[in-house]
Amino acid sequence: MRRLAGCVALAMMLGSSPLAAEQGPVAPEATKTSEPGPGKAASSGTLELTALPLQEQLPPSPPPPPPITLVLNTDLAAQRLTVIESGKVKHVWAISSGRAGYATRTGTFQPQWASKMWHSRQYEFAPMPHAVFFHRGTAFHGTSAVGLLGRPASHGCVRLAPANAAMLFKLVHKHGYAQTKVVVHNGSRGKGPAVAAKGDGRRKTASSQAGQRLDTRVSRYNGRPAAARPY
Numbered sequence: 001m002r003r004l005a006g007c008v009a010l011a012m013m014l015g016s017s018p019l020a021a022e023q024g025p026v027a028p029e030a031t032k033t034s035e036p037g038p039g040k041a042a043s044s045g046t047l048e049l050t051a052l053p054l055q056e057q058l059p060p061s062p063p064p065p066p067p068i069t070l071v072l073n074t075d076l077a078a079q080r081l082t083v084i085e086s087g088k089v090k091h092v093w094a095i096s097s098g099r100a101g102y103a104t105r106t107g108t109f110q111p112q113w114a115s116k117m118w119h120s121r122q123y124e125f126a127p128m129p130h131a132v133f134f135h136r137g138t139a140f141h142g143t144s145a146v147g148l149l150g151r152p153a154s155h156g157c158v159r160l161a162p163a164n165a166a167m168l169f170k171l172v173h174k175h176g177y178a179q180t181k182v183v184v185h186n187g188s189r190g191k192g193p194a195v196a197a198k199g200d201g202r203r204k205t206a207s208s209q210a211g212q213r214l215d216t217r218v219s220r221y222n223g224r225p226a227a228a229r230p231y
Helices: 001-014 020-024 162-175
Strands: 069-073 080-085 088-094 105-110 113-120 128-135 138-142 159-160 178-185
Touching: 001 105, 069 162, 080 162, 088 162, 113 162, 128 162, 138 162, 159 162
Parallel strands: 069 178, 138 159
Antiparallel strands: 069 080, 080 088, 105 178, 113 128, 128 138
């Protein structure tokens, strides 16, 4: 009986050694985790995407041009101006375009500027009421020479009856330059100004007949034709 008690005591002494007592109960090893860095795999196996810097923003594209709502169809052969507003013919007016040697330039244009009363700088300050300029010095404008409407008679501009020129002036400003298109067609191209004859102040053209009287409102510019601001 004493021997059995001694064995039990010896076993207890061996089970509670000082080293085991200092270490204490063994806990399961904790899994060390760390925050995944940019672009590194997380502990769960998923890939964390890094935020990329925003690209430099491009400038916005320009807005589309406004639609054309007013068309001024100028037929030089027929000497007629057809005013088309929002796709419908509103007016057909007689005109006087450039005579021989002062041909009105053909093409497609837009109004550039306008003046309720302009005076020609090259042709003795001739009045150009309700002028709408669409190519350099070429303009639609009113004229007092209404008897010449229906045939070429100007220095390059497109003349209209005073009331029609005033109405055209209002229409162009109503629609705006950007929404107005000027079409000039059925005319001759490339004809330069006539050469003034030496010794007098009158201008003559190849198609002029001898003794034919030309427009009385001409420019006396040292015997040479003026190159800009026709009327």
